[in-house]
Amino acid sequence: MHTNALQKIEAYKMEEELKERAQLLDATTDSIVFHDLDGNIIFANVTACRAHGYSIGEFMKMNILDLNVPESVIKIERGTMELMEKGETTYESVHIRKDKSAMPVEVHAQMIEVSGSPLVMSVARDIMARKPKNLISSLFNMNIKLFRILCLYEHLSCQLHIN
Numbered sequence: 740m741h742t743n744a745l746q747k748i749e750a751y752k753m754e755e756e757l758k759e760r761a762q763l764l765d766a767t768t769d770s771i772v773f774h775d776l777d778g779n780i781i782f783a784n785v786t787a788c789r790a791h792g793y794s795i796g797e798f799m800k801m802n803i804l805d806l807n808v809p810e811s812v813i814k815i816e817r818g819t820m821e822l823m824e825k826g827e828t829t830y831e832s833v834h835i836r837k838d839k840s841a842m843p844v845e846v847h848a849q850m851i852e853v854s855g856s857p858l859v860m861s862v863a864r865d866i867m868a869r870k871p872k873n874l875i876s877s878l879f880n881m882n883i884k885l886f887r888i889l890c891l892y893e894h895l896s897c898q899l900h901i902n
Contacts, residue, residue, distance in 0.1 A: 770844075770863040773853075778803040781858060790865060792837035803861070808833045808841060818848065822859065826850045834863065843867055 770787035774780045780801050788798045791806060807815060811832040821828040827849040834842045844863040851860050 770861075770865075772803065772861045772863070773851075773858050774803045774861065776857060776859065787863070790836075790842065790863075791834065797837075803859075806834045808835050818846070822848050822850060831866070832863075843869075 765785040767784065767786060770790050771784040772780055772787050773782040780799055780803060783795070783798045785795070788795050791798065793801070804812075804815070814830050814832055818828045818830040818832075821830075827847070829845065829847045831843065831845050834844050836842055843866050845866050846861055846863045848859050848861045851858050
């Protein structure tokens, strides 16, 4: 009887400790997802579910690939190769929300072991706030290049008409 009571107390303590850890993960502003090597989601914090527009139940049935736009597949494959080689990786991707809107993210993934099983812990940060500056800069640079091409075209056109 005494052993059974100690086991129950130990189980209760472990359950409380797990709840506390989950609360800490839920308190972050980044999306935290644990998934197996096939991409099946094992755990997701509340932030991940909210950011993507899913309930916890819906999110837990998903595969990590369901969260990415098709154009991100190459980046994910490269990231996975680096993850397997080095044990961690960081890359940018674009996640797709339930409402089909895009969310640019920076993902840091790290291999971990839980109860003897390999898992991936992915921390995704919404980088939408960073993107407008980069986008404006990219558009500005593209406009300069287009301007140069037009100038070259006009210059060549003028030379052809003169000769």
